[in-house]
Amino acid sequence: MKSFFRVFPLFLIPFAALPLSAQDWVHTGTNLGADRIRIAAADFKPLSADPQTPALKAVFDATLYADLSGAGIFDLVSKSMAPQVTPGSPQEINLPQWAAAPANAAMVAFGSLSTDNGRMFVSGWLFDARNTVTPQVLVKQYNDTAGEESARTIAHRFADEIILRLGGGINGIAETRIYFISSRSGTKEVWVMDYDGQNQHAVTHLGTISISPRISPDNSRLAFASLDRDGWDIRMYSFDLNRYVAFPAGTAGGSNQSPAWSADGSKVAFSSSRSGNPEIWLSDASGSNLHKLTAFKGPNVAPTFNPRTGAQIAWVSGRTGLPQIYTMDIDGSNVQRITDGGYAVSPSWSPNGQLLAFSWNRKYGPGDPGGDDIHVIDLASKDYLQITHESGSNDFPSWAPDGRHIVFQRTIGSHTEIWSMLADGTQQQQLTHTGNNSMPNWSWK
Amino acid sequence: MIAHSRILTAVVLLVSLAAIAGCSKKAPPPAAETAPAAAPMTEAPTAQLTATPTVISAGDQVVLSWRTSNATTISIDGIGDVPSSGVKTVTPAGSTSYHLVAAGPGGTTDATARVTVNSPPAVVVPTNTMSAEDEFKAHVRDAFFDYDTYDIRSDAQTVLAADASFLASHPDIKVVIGGYCDERGSNEYNLALGQNRADAAKNALVTAGVAANRIRVVSYGKEKPFCSESTEECWQQNRRAGFTLDR
Incomplete structure (x- = not known):
């Protein structure tokens, strides 16, 4: 474990002292930053x-x-x-009040909101307390x-x-969306929601x-697999x-499924x-230049491109029996x-190209139901960490x-719902509550 | 042991009761000895009854023929009084025992003829009366798999051989093989595994001589489970190549 952290000290942040003393769970993730800014x-x-303004x-x-x-x-x-104040402009904020205990803020976001004649106007500032x-x-007007x-x-x-400015130049995800499968209408269809559900x-x-939705990197096209008379297209x-x-x-009879987009x-x-x-199989986005990449017995499914290089693909193969990731x-x-x-499926390649998230049941077998948990593996060292623990059956991670x-997705009993979390397994949050969602x-942006 | 000896005691008691009953029945003197002698017709009656044929399908006819002697009253149950000899055509709905009783001064005698009626006639001539769907279901069975494999087990080989033989004798039938998996594991992987299972079943049929273009293969993975309990029994039901009639 220790060598893992030495190799990737910038990316892997163990909130180690507490968890390690109590249990064998270690938190990790990428771009999580060593020192959290108090804001x-x-x-x-x-x-x-x-009258519209208060609502x-x-x-x-609440959203901010x-x-x-x-x-x-x-x-x-x-x-x-x-x-308990609402400074609406730089003239109205008393920074020492925010910098002092108990707030102890290093940064303050504040501003004003008004509505008029069906329009709304927002002015927002970020101040160093x-x-x-x-x-x-930062100052922004909307x-x-x-x-x-x-x-x-x-x-x-x-x-x-704010996240872009304070988070090391990495874009925030508050405007991203999550595509998923829901059966709430009676059949499995592709649905979409904001990143917060x-x-x-x-x-x-x-x-x-319909299963396996994958949105194109520019958000213009959705690929997925759907059942018809002759199989899956x-x-x-x-x-x-x-x-x-x-x-x-994508149409050839038999099973054509689990699509993946290259980052470009x-x-x-x-x-x-x-x-x-x-x-x-691999083809252009238009469907031309189709050719086969693998020739292994058993199921070969669930490709995912290395989004950093575009030059590698991870996928799941049953060539040796139980599915493994290659x-x-x-x-x-x-x-x-x-x-x-074990039983390793559903790889998702991290944006920095260094990690795979996937679902792994390390004790899979007859009479040993084990647990399907989300794991993250470092491709260079093959060191891995378990991210979810003792809560349902977890599958289809997506960075x-x-x-x-x-x-x-997390299945508890016969119920499957969609959850999000930080890549270290903390801040788990259930996003769907209606029907089964998987x-x-x-989205890429 | 106690129960055993109780049963023995009961059996012994029953046997002795029967013996006593039998003795008391025999006690009265024979009727012949007390009846006045009637010179011309003292011989006991005789009776014969035959049914032709003795096995029929529902709706078919049977010819009953009988012959008696030394009898004054002859009747057949369900038909009534009949002449001393004769022939009659009947159409029994179910299996029937025809019972003839012939009574005369010399006593009473009887004769029995049994007719067996097979039903439904569909079993005898299936293609005319059974729907193609029912016949398919009655003869074509699913092939089951071990967990996370698509190898044809020996029991599945037997099943697939029988399925191939049925398909060989019904060249007009087309078939869909659905590939199914149990609820464990991941949807996408199971879809591919279901494809492998259905293809393995198809290959077995093709090897046995069934034309490939009569077989359509669709993998359902774990999307269309036959049952949904988390038990090995249910999981086995779901790990299969399932056959349905293609239309």
């Missing part, structure tokens, strides 16, 4: 008497607070410790149609500006079984055209049984086995583009 988010000041301000305040709280890089001052001479870190969704969107944007709605209405939905578009490589959006890899055994170069060469046993968050896929 306060003041409630914004309402600047208009418009929209409540949505805005949740975004900063969940970002994984802040120590957010709790509302009960923050000064300990720098009274030039405290301003103007949008008045409404709850706009209030959430503006809060997300302001939060992402808000705004859930259906994308497909096919009335069959890879289908493509265009959000630019608001209709299905052809992907001829130019290639799609997927599993196809068209040549007999389910193998990994990597190969994009031409099919240089095959390496990554996992050393957020910030490399700090992972979304996954196979989440975090």
Whole structure:
């Protein structure tokens, strides 16, 4: 374990002292930062008497607070410790009040919100509480149609500006979305929601079984697998055209499933049984230049590109019996086995290219139900860490583009829901509550 | 042992009771000895009854023929009084024992003919009366697999051989093989595993001479479970290559 941390001291942050003394769980993750910045988010000041204002301000305040709280890089001052004031402008803020105990804030986000004639206006500042001479870190102004969704969107944007500025230049994820499968309408369809579980709605209405949604890196196209009379096809939905578009490589009878996008959006890899055994195939995003990458007996599924290089693919193969995770170069060469046993499936390659998140049951076998838990493995050292513990059966992890968050499905009993967490396993949060929801896929931006 | 000897005692008691009953029945003197002698017809009656054929399908006819002697009253149960000899056609709905009683001055005698009626006739001529679907279900069985494998087990080999033989004798039938997995494991992997299972079953049929273009293969993985209990019994039910009639 220790060598693991020596190799990646910047990425892997053990909140070790507490957990290690009590139990054998270790927290890790990428881009989580050694020192969390203590930040306060003041409630914004309402600047208009418009009857819409209080409700929209409540949505805005709650969203901004949740975004900063969940970002994984802040120590957010709790509302009960923050000064009970709402500074609406730099003239109104008393920085020493925020820097002093009990808030002890290093940074303060504050501002004002008003609505007028169906529009809403938000001014937001980020101040360094300990720098009274030039405290301003950030100032932003927003103007949008008045409404709850706009209030959430503006809060997300302001939060992402703060996270970008204070989080080492890595974009926030508050405006990202999560695609997933829900059976709440009666059949398994593709749905989408905001990264915090808000705004859930259906994308497909096919009335069959659809699985494995994967959004393209530019958010323009959705690839997924759908059942029809002759088996499973890879289908493509265009959000630019608001209709299905052809992907001829994905229709061949048999099982064509588990698509994956390369980070530049130019290639799609997927599993196809068209040549007999389910193998990994690769084509252009248009469906042309289709060719087979693997030739191993048993199931070969669930490819995921190295998003950093675009030159490697990790996937799941049953060539030795139980499924294991392998990597190969994009031409099919240089095959390496990554996992050393158990039942290992559903790899998701981290944005920095160094880690794989996947579901692993290390004690899988007859009479030994074991537990399917999300693990993260470092590809260079093969050191791995278990991220989820003793809570249901966990599968289909998907990295957020910030490399700090992972979304996954958790099954407890016969009920499957979608959860997100920091990549060290903390701040687990259930995002869906209606019906069965599975196979989440975090958008690239 | 106590129960055993109780049973023995009961048996002994029953036997002796029967013996006593038998003795008391025999006690009255024979009727013939007390009846006045009737010179011309004192011989005991005789009776014969035959049914042709003795095994029929429901709806078919049977010819009963009988012959008696020394009898004055002859009747067949369910038909009534009949002449001393004769022939009659009947259509029994179910298996029947025809019972003839012939009574005369010399006593009473009887004769029995049994007719067995097979039903439903579908069993005898299946293709005419059984739907293709029912016949398919009655003859084509699913092949089951061990967990996380798609190897054809020996029991599945037997099943698939029988399935192939049925398909060989019904060349107009097309079949869908669905590949199924139990609830454990991951959806995407199980979909591929189900494909391997269904393809393994298809290959076995093709090897046995069934034309490949009569077989459609669809993997359902764990998406369409036959049952949903978390038991080995249910898991085994779900780990299969399932056959359905293709339309």
